[in-house]
Amino acid sequence: MRKAGVDERGIEVMAPKAVHRLVKLEALDPRAANILKQEMLALDGEVAISKKVYYLTKKETTDAILLGTTRQYEELCAKMVEQPFGLAKVAEEIKKVLENYSSPSPVLRAGGHELDLGRRTHAMGALNVTPDSFSDGGRFFRLDRAVAHALKMVEEGADLIDVGGESTRPGAEPVSLDEELNRVIPVIEALSSKIDKPISIDSYKPEVVQRALDAGASIVNDINGLRNEKMVELVARRSVLVCIMHMQGTPRDMQLNPRYECLMGEIISFLRQRAQVALGAGVRRENIILDPGIGFGKTREHNLEIMRRLSEIKSLGFPILIGTSRKSFIGLTLDLPVEERLEGTAATVAYAIAQGANIVRVHDVKEMVRVARMTDAMVRGR
Secondary structure (H helix, E strand, O other), X not given: OOOOOOOHHHHHHHHXXXXXXXXXXXXXXXXXXXXXXXXXXXXXXXXXXXXXXXXOOOOOOEEEEEEEEHHHHHHHHHHHOOOOOOHHHHHHHHHHHHHHHHOOOOEEEEOOEEEEOOOOOEEEEEEEOOOOOOOOOOXXXXXXXXXXXXXXXXXXXXXXXXXXXXXXXXXXXXXOHHHHHHHHHHHHHHHHOOOOOOEEEEOOOHHHHHHHXXXXXXXXEEOOOOOOHHHHHHHHHHOOEEEEEOOOOOOOOOOOOOOOOOHHHHHHHHHHHHXXXXXXXXXXXXXXXXXXXXXXXXOHHHHHHHHHOHHHHHHHOOOEEEOOOOOHHHHHHXXXXXXXXXXXXXXXXXXXXXXOOOEEEEOOHHHHHHHHHHHHHHXXXX
């Protein structure tokens, strides 16, 4: 518009008309849904609702899908302030979701380090100090090998190192507290004096996380999604970054028969609820990261759908971490073993970044950092 010589005031008026958004609302009063539809139609937008709602035969709550430009949403929300049936609150939620979706990526602070997510995608190097992880189990079980590999990942461009001492592959048995501590604490202690990067502890046990933070970790990567009250309290008290992940079931049983009525709706609802619990317990908003949990209680088809719709998680207003590296949905799609999934991983990393991922958890750091930088150049113009 500027190149066409359009007046700045004209740009301000017209630009919101060029951005189209779909917003799904759940559990609406049917009367509210009908009012929304009529008001949006008056603005040349649209609201998709059940025909039972439209014909006033549906009594229970209902879902609605709104279709409109950002300008139409602005006008709709202004009109909803005085409407009944909870529409004033609905208007606030719509405004919040749209603001979250388009908000710039933040700068995260972890242990004296800054991660400027708005500048570029960040790479989390996965360090599995386990004998049985699906990808590299046993390779870095010894302390010297684990430290050497972490140093190598940093040299290759990792922005942070994620240390885990319990395999979360499908069917994995949990390990004892003492065993997990013996695996991860010496590694974190050694790395904290050797690398100038944030260290993340990949554990759902508060006792392990407490010791890991004392040893030098500054990020908590909780596959259990902060469902342990002690973990929530710990994260709040220590004021550290935390990644909240979605998982259906546990690693032992999560892949037996994962089923969803509404995949993304359930994932987003879970992440929203856990984030709200964290905030209510005193966790700072700027310390929360969300992860949809690729491969954790999901089929191949579920994982592919999450990838296609990953950008929807931006509506919650938190940075997104995703871990697709070498996972089974890549192997099933390409019919390849773990050690031959580099190209498939690269495709998922590039697509995830294009869909809004801020941090990618990877094993092949050198290659995926290059993929991220090239994708950033296309997506972010950097």
